[in-house]
Amino acid sequence: MKHQADKIIDYSAKELLIAQHPLFFWQKKFQLPIHLYYAPTIRSNLRAFKKVFKQYYPKGRVCFAAKACTHQSILKIVKAEGCGSDVASYNETRCALEAGLSPKMLDLNGNCKEDFLIEEAIKKGMNIIADSLEEFALIARLADQLAKKTNVLLRISGYQLENVTADSVFTAGLWTKFGVHLDDVPQLIKSLDRYPQINFLGFHTHIGSQVAQLKPYQAVLGKMIEMGHLLKATGRECQVINIGGGFPIRYVEKETWDYIVKRIKQGYLRAQKGDMSRVFVWHDGLAGFVGESDALIHLDRWTGERFYTKYPKEQMLAALLRGNIIVNKKTVKAVAALKALGEPLLTIEPGRSVVEDAGVTLAKVGIVRKVARDHNLITLEMGITCHGESLIERPVKKWEILNNYQKKDKAAFEAFVGGNLCFSGDMISKYKVFLQRKPVRGEVVLIHDTGAYSSSLFAANSNSFPRPARVLVDERGRITAIKKRDAYKQIFV
Ligand SMILES: Cc1ncc(COP(=O)(O)O)c(C=O)c1O
Structure with a gap:
């Protein structure tokens, strides 16, 4: 098996290498759990997006969503690859600027920006994404006060899109705190002359995260181009269309995803008849099929996050x-439609798709036991706060045991995974995970694809456990600390 240099795990070496180092190195040098990120993967993901733009629409810009994994060392890679960044707080902005990114390459997002942050963005000449009509008026007022022409885009929501991703990360529908409703945009366009300091660049929509299907992107791009034509009709140019992030990861291959869905259905239907032995979702849930009657349980009706994407x-x-996309009821080629609008800069804000598969988490197995009579449960020496995604959705990930990783049983060992915190919701995997064999206490498991959000989103000192170390490894195996493991003093002061 030949190792691809941009992949974090090297299975081809005599001994398994994780970010260029064997397990004993990580265990000896750092304590577990630990989050590892691999620079070559981040680089290659950014390049892949740029290559697509070069091939199909050279007027494109990749702005890495810093929130997915924020650190100067990561943002330096972003700068070196000629990309910009989407920032959504003062510290993200500062970190990007200190990494050397030009303010012109920074898009300021967020639904509740502080005055001082908006003022800073105006003074520095960043692009500001106005998240509401109220915020648009505020930006205009602050720009007037500072007598500074300010680049502004308008974030849009209110789209009629169904079953796009998990509700908690769907940001473009009706019930969202983000964006201006599509129906309110024409009125704002007509009023732009009232805001002399606003250099209105165009429109922005971030659909959500892990948007696994193409249709929502096509729908949103079509609508934003329609808004662009309304803008043009007022004598202005539509200079920027920003379609946000949300580009999905293929967490599992199609066969595995289909198998998981089959198991969810089977487990649920059997449980309805009193047989709990095949339950696949913690607490006998229907997961993304919630609310469906038995006959309607079909993948098309899945309402949650999808873990396979084409x-x-x-x-x-x-x-x-x-x-193709639809613009004003006509089906047209997407690129032709952009050109017909005057070739605006097409910006994307990928986060997860840049860093997720560049990261893994290593954790020690504590107890392996049975729950609910006959179901396997592994508990890790790590809580859900080290895997924050599980607080938002039920992630499906690939897992493996690192010790003697080639030692396999014929059938996979299936188990739910819990953490070490003192509340029942501390479940790291509410779907059963598949391991090569039954693990034993002290062995180390690796969770794939944990580079985005998971490690930092809800990192906390629950039960006074330290927040784990997070490190970035470069192509030569050199290590940069993104976050040191908390010492006793850092927990309490
Ligand atoms: C405005 C905006 N853009 C981009 C992203 C990145 O999304 P993803 O990581 O799914 O690509 C986010 C994530 O929350 C966001 O809020």
Whole structure:
């Protein structure tokens, strides 16, 4: 098996290497759990997006969503690859600027920006994404006060899109705190002359995260181009269309995802008849099929996050640019439609798709036991706060035991995974995970694809446990600390 240099795990070496080092190195040098990130993967993901733009629509810009994994060392890679960044707080902004990114390459997002942050963005000449009509008026007022022409885009929501992703990360529908409703945009466009300091660049929509299907992107791009034509009709140019992030990861291959869905259905239907032995979702849930009657349990009706996609990462952008969209009821080629609008800069804000598969988490197995009579449960020496995604959705991930990783039983060992915190919701995997064999106490498991959000989103000192170390490893195996493991003093002061 040949190792691809941009992959974090090297299975081809005599001994398994994780970010260029064997397990004993990580265990000896750092304590577990630990989050590892691999620079070559981040680089290659950014390049892949840029390549798609070069091929289909050279007037494109990749702005890494810093919130997915924020650190100067990561943002320096972003700068070196000629990309910009989406920032959504003062510290993200500062970190990006200190990494050397030009303010012109920074898009300021967020639904509740502080005055001082908006003022800073105006003074520095960043692009500000106005998240509401109220915020648009505020930005205009602050720009007037500072007598500074300010680049502004308008974030849009209120789209009629169904079953796009998990509700908690869907940000473009009706019930969202983000964006201005599509119906309110024409009125704002008509009023732009009232805001002399606003240099209105165009429109922004971030659909949500892990948007696994192409249709929502096509729908949103079509609508934003329609808004662009309304803008043009007032004598202005539409200079920027920003379609946000959300580009999905293929967490599992299609066969595995289909198998998981089959198991969810089977487990649920059997449980309805009193047989709990096949339950696959913690607490006998229906997961994304919630609310459906038995006969209607079908993948098309899945309401949650999807963990398989036909178009992972940059392939979604390529499919969008290659395909058709609907503009003012006419079906047109996406690129032709952009050109007809005057070739605006097409900006994307990928986060997860840049860093998720560049990261893994290593944790020690504590107890392996049975729960609910006959179901396997592994508990880790790590809480859900080290895997924050599990607080938002039920992630499906690939897992493996690192010790003697080639030692396999014929059938996979299936188990739920819990953490070490003192509340029942501390479940790291509410779907059963598949391992090579039954692990034993002290062995180390690796969770794949944990580079985005998971490690930092809800990192906390629950039960006074330290927040774990997070490190970035470069192509030569050199290590940069993104976050040191908390010492006793850092927990309490
Ligand atoms: C405005 C905006 N853009 C981009 C992103 C990145 O999304 P993803 O990591 O799914 O690509 C987010 C994530 O929350 C966001 O809020």
